[in-house]
Amino acid sequence: MRGILLINVGTPATCSKEAVKKFVGDMLSDPLVTGKPELVSNFLAKKIIAPVSSGKSFNKYSQIWRKEEPAISPMIYFMRKLAQLLEERKNIPVEIAMRYGEPGIEQAFKNLEKKCPLLHEVVVFPLYPHYAQSTTQTTIDEIGRIFYKHPHSYRLKIVEPYFDHPEFINALAKHAEPYLKGIDKLVFCYHSLPVDQVEVAWKKGKEFDYVYQLKETNRLFCKKLNIELQYTYLLYASQRGNNWLKPFLDADISDFPQLGWKKVAVIAPGFPADNLETLFDIDIQARELFMKAGGEEFVFVPSLNYSDEWIEAIWKITVGV
Secondary structure (H helix, E strand, O other): OEEEEEEEEEOOOOOOHHHHHHHHHHHHOOHHHHOOOHHHHHHHHHHHHHHHHHHHHHHHHHHHOEOOOOOEOHHHHHHHHHHHHHHHHHOOOEEEEEEEOOOOHHHHHHHHHHHOOOOOEEEEEEOOOOOOHHHHHHHHHHHHHHHOOOOOOOEEEEOOOOOOOHHHHHHHHHHHHHHOOOOOEEEEEEEOOEHHHHHHHHOOOHHHOHHHHHHHHHHHHHHHHOOOHHHEEEEEEOOOOOOEOOOEHHHHHHHOHHHOOOEEEEEOOOOOOOOHHHHOHHHHHHHHHHHHOOOOEEEEOOOOOOOHHHHHHHHHHHHOO
16 A cells, blocks of 8 residues: 655744744754755854844734634645545545654554555655755655654655646646636746755756756746746746746846736746745735836736646655556
């Protein structure tokens, strides 16, 4: 019997300044995220960056936090729904985990073992289609560290980046198509990364090349929907410095109306689950900048979340049927 572990980067445990501070500190103390030595990363993250930025980040999270009882992070909400539906429809045990924070990876393995004592394989499905050392590599390393601490009766399989997998492209295209009517420009938005990290990975080959992979996703998506690439634009968001991949969403989106692009749709294929980067950076901040600059229509394309097409795609990518 197989089990599936859906994993993402993480989210604050609660919508509080302390929880946000802890999450930011934990994530940015990882050398694979910062590109700096562990001691330096830890000091900068927990002593400087997290204390200084937690207030601003808390205000952002406050605007997107879901109001269910109890209140819940959007990322956790969408991943739980996805896991529940995947489990019900495919009759397979499914758990979710975060690289940073809760629910933790070790507990997720234990939960799968409780659900199915006769597991022979757990397939880890990262909710990031494109390779980056700050997401893919740190997740693989942490899973390995936890899993191989103790012997298990089942094997582990980690799904490789699926940026060009036909099922991912099909799901993305089918999900997005209804939002793309009557627009002047389709904007692809991706998380920015430090240029030096991107260059190091690029030298290793296409399987590590973040920019190649996201552009390939864009190309295949447009091919699927018969969209000319000239009607699209690529922007990056969530940068933490000037020497990160450009152009920046929050700097350039307000120029669009003056260029004649008054009706735009923005999609973020790198985020299969909606989170701060999509719900705030795009749907709140970028929308406001665009409309204030003279835009007429701003269409936010939601992430795949727990859509029917995404459930089917995950099943076919993980199980291969």
